[in-house]
Amino acid sequence: MSIFLQTILTIWHRELIRYVRDRTRILTTFIQPLMFLAIFGVGLQSAFATQNSGFDFVQFMFPGIIAMNVMGVAFFSTVSTVWDREFGFLKEILVAPVPRSAIALGKTLGATSIASIQALILLALAPFLHLKIFFFQLPALLGVMLLLAFAISGLGLLISSRMRTTESFGLLMQVLVFPMFFLSGAFFPLTSVPSWMSVLAHINPLTYGVDGMRQILLRPTLDAAVLSRIELYTLSTDVLFLVGFSVGMVSLAVWAFDKKS
Secondary structure (H helix, E strand, O other): HHHHHHHHHHHHHHHHHHHHHOOOHHHHHHHHHHHHHHHEEEEEHHHHHHHOOOHHHHHHHHHHHHHHHHHOOOOHOOHHHHHHHOOOOHHHHHHOOOOHOOOOOOOOHHHHHHHHHHHHHHHHHHHHHHHOHOOOOOOOOOOHHHHHHHHHHHHHHHHHOOOOOOOHHHHHHHHHHHHHOOOOOOOOOOOOOOHHHHHHHOOOHHHHHHHHHHHHHOOEEEEHHHHHHHOOOHHHHHHHHHHHHHHHHHHHHHHHHHHHO
């Protein structure tokens, strides 16, 4: 095995070990999405029912909750880069005769894997929440989840490569996470929002993840007319955007990591 691949696998494995050993982190990352689903999903269900929207609001919101979980976990998994810099571990691996790009890719893939695992566990809770998921939907759903996790992990690594303290990284994440989430269409359809909100939603990668997963999950249970009122793009457009964004962010993250670290 080449040094490049071995470095990626080693860093990826280290990130997974750190994740598995932190049980508090695993549990707490479920509290927020389930709380949103319970409070907003159930609370707004009656409001949407009175409007005869044609869909179950909890089912409508579930893809957004999965996307929020992916985004939050992917972002905060890349904070390990800042921790490693603060505590000296990053200096130790940077002086080793290994490509820095391999270190960056290993960290990105580690964050992607962690975010995907968390999303899969959340997805497994769907039957207990009385949400309909069919087996044939899983391959496409997992594909969009992985693309979204990879895209957000690349963005997170790009940001963390510029940060020097965990405090500054945490503050910046708080500034980014909630606007991205609320402008993704997780809570409400984006087909009839003000133009300024539509513009922001169109450049938000989370929007494409939510839209893609929502189409996959809701298409078997909704009429085409109802689905057309809530979908933004075709599924292929969602996938192509996420692929392009992923390649762009990971490439920039590798470049920034190589320059700054």
